[in-house]
Structures are given as structure tokens and as C-alpha cells.
Amino acid sequence: MKKTTLIFVAIVACLVSIASAKSGVATFYTKYVPSACYGDKPQGNMVAAASDVLWNNGAVCGKKYTIKCTGARNAVPFPCTGKSVTVKIVDHCPAGCASTIDLSKEAFTHIADPVAGIINIDYKKAKDHDHDL
Template sequence: MFNNMRVVVVVIAAVSLASVAYADEGTATYNTPPYVPSSCDGYQNDGVMIAAASDAIWDNKAACGRSYKVTCTGATNKGVPHPCTGQSVVVRIVDYCPPGCRGTIDLSQEAFSIIANPAAGKVNIQFHQV
């Protein structure tokens, strides 16, 4: 009985760690103020920890209001070889980045500068919904 219980605990721990470790990969760019109007909230001021979603996560406007934790994983160009700060940021989707968008998530300039040097312009990221 004790061995069965130990197996159950180990399986639950493994499943929990797998779900925490899972993240999508993509790229992040940034835009500059003003951030209104937005596709989700019109002229409402949503603050600065915000982002626009590309088609990869837009989901026909269902992404509006979702929050994502975003972490820089590396450079996309040689101009700034080590752009990442080692920090993550949580942003809320308030806008749409239309086809041709250069990044999976287009962060506010303030959010981008938390995870990477803005001089990079575009970085590789891991992100997941929180």
C-alpha cells in the first residue's frame, strides 16, 4: 500500500512539473506609446504592461484580456548579441498585431525593456498563458 502511494505522489509531481515547464516559443517585438485605441478596449487606458497578439495567439479576438508570462531566450540578430535581461514580464493582451506582424507578441516598450535591451528590436521568447 505504501509503495502504491509513493508511485501516485511521484506521478502527480511529474505531471505538475511538466505543466510548469511547458511554454510556447516565438518572438517579441515592441511598439511605442500611445497605446490607444486598441482592438480589445477602444480608448480605455490599459496601463503599460500590455501587448498585441499576432495571429498565432489572437484566436479571433478570444485572446483579449488573456495574460501571458514572457521571457527572452536570445537574440534574433547579431546587432545585439546578448539582449536578454534574465527577467520575465506578465502582460495582458489588449490589441491585435495584424498579418505581417514581426513578432508573435508585440509588447509595450515598457514591457519589452524589462525582458530585453530595446536596441535589439526583436528577440526570441518563451511564453505561456497565466
Template sequence: MGVVNNICALMIAVSMAVCLTSVANAAQGTATFYTPPYVPSSCYGYETNGLMIAATSDAIWGNRTACGTNYNVNCIGATNKGVPPCWGTSVVVKIVDYCQIGCQGTINLSQEAFSAIANPDAGKIIIEYTKV
């Protein structure tokens, strides 16, 4: 029984370390959303990439190196006063486009992706995001 308990304790410790590492690597920014049509996009032209997609600002874009990268995005707060917008969920999105100069957020989520993590009436939210 001692060996089983030691293995369980080790697995729990490793799991906790992985969780803490991913939280420590999360960057903060803001997110807005855009509405269809989602094509053409800067990365894929007229190729459809589903609904869980996003455009990124210069903060992540890196001269197109962000194309195809997946990010886990979590709403952590409001950018303006009012009802807290966050649903308490996260979403994984694929970067398919560039949010040009004047972009209002770090990541511009598809309307569907934004709605999965926050109330669209908020318009703009504070997020944490990590590359997956």
C-alpha cells in the first residue's frame, strides 16, 4: 500500500506543478469580438477555420508567426463598470487573422468565442491567455 500512496502523492504533486506553471505563464490583455463573415483572413484567405477563431493585435502577431497558433483565453474581469461579464469558463481559439492598427484589444475573438466566456454586452473584457 505504501508504494501506491507514494505514487498517488507524486502524481498529485506533478499535477499541481503543471497547473501552477500554466497560470504563471499566462499573459494578460484585453479582448473584443468581431462578427461574421470571418473570411477572408490574413492567415488562410478564404479557407474556413470554424467558429472558435481570433484575430490578434501586434502584441501577438509577430509578422504572421501567430497564424495557426492556439490560445486558451479566460475572461478575468470587466474593462468598464457594470455587471461582471465573465461566465467563469475558458475557450481555445485559433489565430487566423490580424487585427489592424486601431484594434481595441490584444485578441479580437469571433463573436462565438467571446460569447462562450463572457457576456457580449460587455464589448471588451480583461483576459488571461496562454499558448496551447
């Protein structure tokens, strides 16, 4: 009985984790400084720019998100590496941004083939111990 209960609790926990992720789109950029959040102060290369969907007048600056590629949006049929990446929001993707999150090229390359240029993603706010979705 205890083993069955433990398995059930584990399954529910996994489903809640998956359900908390939101779907979106990611692209990448290559110039990280200056940024809307930190000006000329570099923040490393595992960074991202938030679109208006997340920006909230800059309230998202410094927040971390875990991103996982979920599939193609163009002619590159299997762009995903199967990995996830955690990035820090350092910038604002300008109006007309083609993505939910504009990743640094290094972060994008970690989760997808950069030849794809644009991918479908799942994303969620990261916790200190989060590494995967």
C-alpha cells in the first residue's frame, strides 16, 4: 500500500511540474551589453531578453527562467537537443519581437540547433535548484 501511494504522489508531482510550464517561442541574439536591466554591466552569456508578455515594466529584470525546446517552428525538422537551460532576464525584446524569450546564442545553442533560428519552447520561473523542466 505504501509503495502504491508513493508512486501516485510522484506521478502527481511530475504532472504539476509539467503543468506549471508555459508554452512560447524562442529566438536568439548576440549582443548582450548594454541591456535594459543592467546598462553596460555584463551579466554573462546565459541571459535573455523578455518580450512584452513577460516584461511587466521591467519587473522581470534579474528573474531566472528554465527553458526547454519542444519543437520546430520552421524547416529545421528536429532542432531540439533534449536539454534545458536556465537564463537570467537582462533585457527587453523590443516591440514586434518574434518570440516570448529572446535567448543569448549560447543559451539557444544549449537547447537547440542555432540554424533553426526560432523554436517552440516551454518555460517557467526557475527555482535555485531547477536545472530541467
